[in-house]
Amino acid sequence: MTTAPVATPTPLSGELDLNGRRLPVELLPGSRVSLLVRPMGGAALTADANFDACFVKLGERTGKLGRCRVQLAYEGAAFPWRLQFLDDVYDVSALVTEGRVVNLLGFFAELPLVLAQRSAVSEGFRAYVADLCYDLTVYRKFFDEQDQLLQAEPPEVARQAQQVLLSRAGRELFRYLDTMLERLEALVKDLSPEQQERHGFYFRQQLWPFIELAPFMARTNLKPRGYAGDAEMMQMIYDDAWEGSSSFAKVLHKHPVEHPGAQAVRNRRLLVPKRLKEALAASSAQPFRVLSVACGPAREVEELLATAEDCRRLSLTLLDQDPEALAAARKTVERVAQARGEAIEARTVGDSVRTLLKERDLPSRLGRFHFLYSMGMFDYLTPPVAKAVLSRLYELLEPGGVALVGNYHVANRSRYYMAYWLDWNLYYRTEDEMMALGQALPGARVSVELDDSRCQMFLKVEKPRE
């Protein structure tokens, strides 16, 4: 017999049912999957009594829980009996906090659907995945053994030795991963979209023990902010560091953040400020108003506001749907202001472009701009939405203003890596498709340029002067 739990949330009302006879009870959480019970209205319970069901009052509804048994858990306590379920496993936390009946075994019935996915995967691909898992297990063992050995070393010695390990063996593992990515592309590039999806699903199921080790891969797969490419992921790409709880994890983290697709993110951080400076030089506007759409952590602001003069001349509006991204963007601006010793005129706007378009008079809400840019948003917009968004953004441009819109190119060299390993899916475009978006705008002069990695392109839209 143990001591009864101290925490006492408000009890739930319920009834235990046996052959249609209802016994009124009150219920409290007893553990993650059991309840504590006390009989009400003078009724009594006996040890090991079984019931057909337990009905729980959940606001205006009544939830039904299946067959259950009571056992004496805390003699003399206000809630002495423990209720355990005989056919199902219920999530008591969801019952108490959300008022929902959640059967933890419910998905078991759907497992055949998931298992059947395997049948659509080619033999060659299965062999490839098996090789990859085997090889990574061998590599992991090696790196873990090195980590263990270094644990006994003084910290500074361990740090230095780990650097050697990463730069020698880590780089060797990089070459292995590159080779396997080439094999992956050769295996899947001619598959239909449906086959790609099935193979991707199979791949991630099998590789998950490795994927979850690397902070970057885990985040792109789990998408804790509900979408890929959140501010934290961007930060990881900008940092381009060896992150992870072990040497092996650090290698798996660093490889994708070094890949050409990630390099394109770092390239655009320089390319956008370069184009902005060109527009700034050609304009006499004071202040020179700039809008960043889907701004993320806005790390490019460090280059946009490279001098105190830039800080005095530019006025920034940073728009994003995600409050966390806006908080990161504000921090970037504060850091830059401190570094330059100048106040910066910057405001943040929290909204999603998809719903922002409903504003009849968008310029009244956001203002008009001499330069606007969107680095990583159009890759998520399908053609009808991309067209509508670009057309409304064009309204925000001052005459003579410039818009710069980034989009990953169909030839992105990290495309299969992103889709299979990272579960990061973009709407890729060709130069012609990008040009077509801009050509629909009245009077606009449009051009497209690729970044140095040739993974990403930028559509430049210039609005004519009146």
Add this chain to the structure above:
Amino acid sequence: MVGKLIAGRFERSLPPDWDTAKRLWAESKAFFSAHGLSADEAYSLAMTTSELLENAIKYGDWKRAPDEMITVVAEVGGRVASVEVQGPVADDPGALKRLDEQIQWMRGFQSPFEAYVSRLKHLSGHDWRDGESGLGLIRIVYEARCLLDFYVTPEGRLSMSAVYQPQGLYAP
């Protein structure tokens, strides 16, 4: 592998009644078949057109805009076939935010099956209430293999679109 897509477009302006949804099924299927899509693909796109139209009828704000019509645009061109359905929508920021989050969540999976399973996992363990399963849109993504997206026009119309990239023309 499919044959070459033939560029084309059809646009219809329809009243919000169920009979038009039935008629549009056959019409859109014929359109996609005539523009280079296979029989299966044309069927899926007709199903998608019909689903989006039904959503527009069901969730449209017909109290505010009783005389407005639903516009349906089906288009084939370049690497894609698409359907866009527009109808009046209530100005409910909460509901639009939820739709936005749901669309982004579904689009976050390489495999729509993963989104479908994930939703199923959630539902199979829960005593969900009628109308909140969220499986309708996922079914379009999963069964018709379309990318869903939306925006709201300044006139207060929800434009919901589904884009299909035929086999062999797009990967992954």
